[in-house]
Each structure stands twice: as C-alpha cells, then as structure tokens.
Amino acid sequence: MQNKIIILDFGSQYTQLIARRVREHNVYCEIHPYHHVPELDETVKGVILSGSPSSVRDENAPIPQLNHIIGKLPVLGVCYGAQYLAQSYGGVVEASDSREYGRANLEFVDNKSKLFLEVEDSSQVWMSHGDTIMQLPDGFEIIASTKDVKVAGYHVAEKNIYGIQFHPEVYHTIQGTQILYNFLIDICGCIQDWSPASFVESTIDSLKSQLGNDKVVLGLSGGVDSSVAAILLHRAIGNNLTCIFVDQGLLRKNEYENVLESYKHMGLNVIGVNAKDLFLGELKGVSDPETKRKIIGRLFIEVFDGEAKKIKDVKWLAQGTIYPDVIESVSVNGPSVTIKSHHNVGGLPEKMNLKVVEPLRLLFKDEVRRVGHEMKISPTILGRHPFPGPGLAIRILGDITPEKVTLLQEVDHIFIEGLKSNGLYDKVWQAGAMLLPVQSVGVMGDERTYESVVALRAVQSTDGMTADWVHLPYEFLSRISNEIINKVRGVNRVVYDISSKPPATIEWE
Numbered sequence: 042m043q044n045k046i047i048i049l050d051f052g053s054q055y056t057q058l059i060a061r062r063v064r065e066h067n068v069y070c071e072i073h074p075y076h077h078v079p080e081l082d083e084t085v086k087g088v089i090l091s092g093s094p095s096s097v098r099d100e101n102a103p104i105p106q107l108n109h110i111i112g113k114l115p116v117l118g119v120c121y122g123a124q125y126l127a128q129s130y131g132g133v134v135e136a137s138d139s140r141e142y143g144r145a146n147l148e149f150v151d152n153k154s155k156l157f158l159e160v161e162d163s164s165q166v167w168m169s170h171g172d173t174i175m176q177l178p179d180g181f182e183i184i185a186s187t188k189d190v191k192v193a194g195y196h197v198a199e200k201n202i203y204g205i206q207f208h209p210e211v212y213h214t215i216q217g218t219q220i221l222y223n224f225l226i227d228i229c230g231c232i233q234d235w236s237p238a239s240f241v242e243s244t245i246d247s248l249k250s251q252l253g254n255d256k257v258v259l260g261l262s263g264g265v266d267s268s269v270a271a272i273l274l275h276r277a278i279g280n281n282l283t284c285i286f287v288d289q290g291l292l293r294k295n296e297y298e299n300v301l302e303s304y305k306h307m308g309l310n311v312i313g314v315n316a317k318d319l320f321l322g323e324l325k326g327v328s329d330p331e332t333k334r335k336i337i338g339r340l341f342i343e344v345f346d347g348e349a350k351k352i353k354d355v356k357w358l359a360q361g362t363i364y365p366d367v368i369e370s371v372s373v374n375g376p377s378v379t380i381k382s383h384h385n386v387g388g389l390p391e392k393m394n395l396k397v398v399e400p401l402r403l404l405f406k407d408e409v410r411r412v413g414h415e416m417k418i419s420p421t422i423l424g425r426h427p428f429p430g431p432g433l434a435i436r437i438l439g440d441i442t443p444e445k446v447t448l449l450q451e452v453d454h455i456f457i458e459g460l461k462s463n464g465l466y467d468k469v470w471q472a473g474a475m476l477l478p479v480q481s482v483g484v485m486g487d488e489r490t491y492e493s494v495v496a497l498r499a500v501q502s503t504d505g506m507t508a509d510w511v512h513l514p515y516e517f518l519s520r521i522s523n524e525i526i527n528k529v530r531g532v533n534r535v536v537y538d539i540s541s542k543p544p545a546t547i548e549w550e
C-alpha cells in the first residue's frame with residue numbers, strides 16, 4: 042500500500058461511512074479520534090475531518106491539533122469539520138434559522154473547482170446541520186451554495202483546505218462518490234492500490250516479518266472472519282499455526298461437529314475443545330449483558346492460554362477481530378461511545394500471557410468476504426451468517442441455564458433450516474432467535490399454558506454497522522411460527538423483530 046487517507050473522527054454517526062466510501066475508491070484509509078492525530082509519514086496523502094454531534098459553539102467542542110497537517114496535506118472538512126476550520130481562522134458560525142436536515146440542492150456550484158469537477162448545477166446533496174457558517178475568513182472562497190445556506194462549500198487555495206456543509210458520504214448525496222473521487226485522486230493524488238489482492242499480499246508479508254518463526258494459536262469459530270484470518274496466517278507461517286475451536290456450550294445445534302467437519306479439507310491444524318461446563322458454570326446466575334460478555338471474553342482467553350501451554354513456546358494469540366468489533370467495543374474513536382463489549386475486544390482481560398495478532402482488525406465484513414474470495418475459500422464458509430462469539434448467551438436475555446440453551450438451539454435450528462429450505466438464507470445477512478425473559482399465557486389443546494416468548498430476527502446489512510429488518514414472507518413466518526410452537530416444548534408465542542439498527546442493535550444484548 043503506497044498511500045492512505047486519515048479520517049479524524051469527531052463522533053459523527055457517519056464517520057464509518059466516510060471510510061467505506063473512501064475504500065470503495067480502492068484507497069486505504071484509517072479512522073482516528075480527533076484528539077489522537079497519528080504521526081504522518083509519506084504514505085498519508087490527505088486528511089478528512091468528520092461531522093460531529095457537537096457544535097463549534099459548545100464550550101467543550103472537540104478541538105483537534107492540526108498544526109502539522111494544514112498547509113502540508115490537503116484537508117477536507119465535512120459539516121462540523123468545515124464549520125470548525127472556518128471558525129478557527131476567524132469565520133463566524135452561528136445557530137441560525139437556516140438549519141437544514143435532509144435533501145437540498147446546490148443552487149450554485151463552481152464546477153471548475155477541483156473538488157466539484159463533473160458535479161452538476163442543481164445536484165442533490167444531504168444536509169444535517171443546525172449551525173451555519175455565516176461569514177468566512179479572508180482567503181476562503183465560496184464554491185457551493187444552496188437556497189438556504191450560502192456557504193455550502195468553500196476552498197482555501199493557500200492552505201489547500203476544502204470544506205463542505207453537506208455529507209458526501211451518504212447515498213442521498215447523489216454525486217458524493219464523484220466529490221470524494223475528486224478529493225482523493227485529483228486533489229490528494231492517491232493511487233487506487235487498495236484491493237483484496239494487494240491486502241492479501243501485504244498482510245502475508247507483514248505477518249511473516251512480525252511473527253518470524255514464532256508459534257501462534259488462533260481462535261477459530263467456523264465463522265467468516267476467523268476462517269479468513271486462519272488462511273492468511275497459514276499462508277504466512279504454515280504449521281506454526283494451531284487453530285482452536287472452543288465449544289463454550291452456547292453454539293448452535295450440531296454446530297461443533299459441523300464446523301470441525303467443514304475444516305477437514307482446508308489443510309489447517311484444528312483442535313476442538315469442549316469447555317461447556319466451564320462457561321456455563323461461570324455464567325450461572327449472571328444476567329447483566331456486559332458482565333456476561335466480559336466473563337466470556339476472559340474464559341475464551343483462559344482456554345486459549347491453556348491450549349497454548351500444551352503446545353509449548355506459543356507467543357501469539359490470533360483472532361478474527363474486524364473493524365466493527367473494535368469500533369463498538371471501545372471508545373477508541375474518542376467521542377463515539379461504547380455500544381457493547383465484543384467478547385474478543387472489550388471483553389479481553391487486562392493481563393494476558395499471549396500477544397494478540399489480528400490481521401483483519403481494519404476491515405469491514407464485506408471486505409473480509411472479498412479477501413476470502415480472493416484466497417479461494419469456499420463460498421459455503423464465506424456465505425455463512427455471522428454468529429457472535431458469546432453465542433446464545435447474548436440471545437438468552439437474563440440468566441443462562443442449560444435448559445434455556447437447549448430450548449433456544451431448537452428454535453434457532455427450525456428457523457435457520459427453514460430459511461435454507463425456502464431459499465431465503467442467502468438473501469439474509471444474519472438471522473437468529475432470542476429467548477425473552479417473559480412468560481405469556483396461551484392455550485394449547487384446550488389447556489392454559491404459561492410459557493416462554495421467542496423473538497425471531499433477520500436483518501439485511503453490508504457490514505453490521507447499520508442494518509434493517511428483512512421483510513420475510515408472511516407465509517414463511519407463519520409456517521415457522523407454527524413449527525416452533527408445535528415442536529419446541531416451553532414456547533407458546535413467537536414474535537418477529539421489526540427494528541432497524543440504529544436505533545436497535547442486531548443482537549438483543
């Protein structure tokens with residue numbers, strides 16, 4: 042990779058989207074919190090400042106250190122980023138009556154400006170701001186306006202700064218892709234060298250030099266991420282890699298056997314560990330979601346550690362951690378908050394004997410799949426729905442018992458097999474069932490029942506960061522609901538989750 046873009050995050054809900062759009066142009070980028078601007082080397086070609094829920098007028102408004110950037114690299118400020126730059130050079134930003142949320146059209150656009158080459162005169166853009174740049178500092182030139190807002194875009198030639206009030210990263214900004222292309226390629230001079238093939242090559246090289254002749258154990262789950270990580274590592278260090286698949290007692294029905302079987306022909310060295318009693322024992326009576334996650338994270342590491350000791354001289358633990366796991370788990374991104382502690386990131390114990398290596402830590406799920414495809418991993422593995430490491434523990438709301446696990450495994454099995462046999466599995470990004478800590482009254486065979494409620498969830502997504510519920514056919518839902526209630530003892534009611542993410546999340550805990 043010869044070049045990259047740095048995105049400074051001020052906590053906008055769209056920061057991840059900026060990253061995705063940049064990568065869609067085959068340009069690698071990294072998100073950093075606004076208060077941890079990384080060292081710049083010659084590979085960094087430009088900087089994008091994100092939007093923010095804060096106002097530049099707030100007393101505690103986020104303020105970045107840009108001294109070593111401005112004038113040296115092209116900078117694009119988006120919304121808050123643009124407002125911040127304008128204000129910091131003496132411009133005026135006010136909470137004005139001309140707030141804009143949603144669609145707007147450019148009334149004026151200087152399409153001779155490098156940023157707006159090819160952008161059409163009345164191009165539709167997407168706005169989301171309450172503050173408005175009322176006055177620009179000297180040397181700032183307006184390059185776009187809307188009906189309500191005079192400064193929808195500006196350029197500072199002397200400092201190589203561009204600012205835009207609208208969001209080029211959202212799909213509703215129709216020419217956002219073009220605008221980002223102009224910034225990345227024409228203004229920053231990036232080479233479009235970020236591709237699955239280049240990722241595979243450069244990752245294998247850097248794994249080789251990072252790991253040398255060291256031994257590594259990898260947590261293998263049968264999922265997409267750890268399978269891709271395993272193949273990358275296997276190509277880099279061969280038999281110094283041992284994969285460990287843990288049955289934490291919270292897997293899907295028959296999952297343990299199926300997964301072990303599916304890895305048989307991949308040339309990997311895989312060890313299966315039955316740790317059901319350990320996990321279920323420590324989780325007994327625990328009902329707080331974050332506590333469950335932390336316990337599970339810790340136990341996984343204990344099991345990996347134990348297995349590593351048996352192999353001797355193991356120095357590293359590899360995991361299939363990907364970008365969303367990191368983003369949601371820790372507030373690495375400064376102002377964005379911890380949503381939930383993914384077991385493999387936020388759930389790790391403070392002290393660890395093994396050093397962690399995570400070759401996919403900077404990728405989104407769809408990128409991981411593309412990398413897997415590049416390495417010719419079987420479509421059956423790459424097409425699997427994601428399944429969280431804590432497994433059914435975060436789908437059983439409240440405390441966990443072996444009986445609840447068995448019940449939910451049966452429900453999940455009926456649902457997933459139903460999706461498969463009806464040709465719906467591949468149309469859904471992720472699906473599963475939740476066991477609610479709720480009993481409801483029913484009537485079965487003329488008798489009163491007082492039994493559990495389960496919720497089915499099926500979502501569409503590209504990267505797990507945002508998701509929408511799938512409009513599964515009523516006919517299908519009706520048959521599945523019947524089958525579950527008829528076959529699974531203890532369930533007398535099935536509901537379907539129709540919430541998107543945000544505001545909900547995919548898993549219920």
Ligand SMILES: Nc1ncnc2c1ncn2[C@@H]1O[C@H](COP(=O)(O)OP(=O)(O)OP(=O)(O)O)[C@@H](O)[C@H]1O
Pocket residue numbers: 259260261262263264265266267268285286287288289359360361362363366385425426427428429430431
């Ligand atoms: N049962 C397990 N045994 C060993 N390691 C696991 C297990 N479950 C999860 N892990 C580790 O935790 C990481 C994160 O889990 P996660 O579910 O996000 O990814 P995945 O299982 O590899 O892929 P997918 O998202 O498709 O399920 C995995 O990549 C793997 O390293």
Ligand SMILES: O=c1[nH]c(=O)c2[nH+]cn([C@@H]3O[C@H](COP(=O)(O)O)[C@@H](O)[C@H]3O)c2[nH]1
Pocket residue numbers: 334369380381382383384385427428429430431471505506542545546547548549
């Ligand atoms: O390995 C994992 N360990 C975890 O602790 C964890 N929590 C959520 N997930 C998965 O991440 C994606 C987003 O989930 P949420 O919308 O529930 O945050 C979904 O695909 C979830 O299944 C996890 N995966």
Ligand SMILES: NC(=O)CC[C@H](N)C(=O)O
Pocket residue numbers: 053091092093094095096097119120121122169170171172173
């Ligand atoms: N999307 C944004 O960056 C918004 C910036 C600022 N909070 C405003 O309302 O104007």
Ligand SMILES: [Mg+2]
Pocket residue numbers: 262264265427428429430
């Ligand atoms: Mg998984």
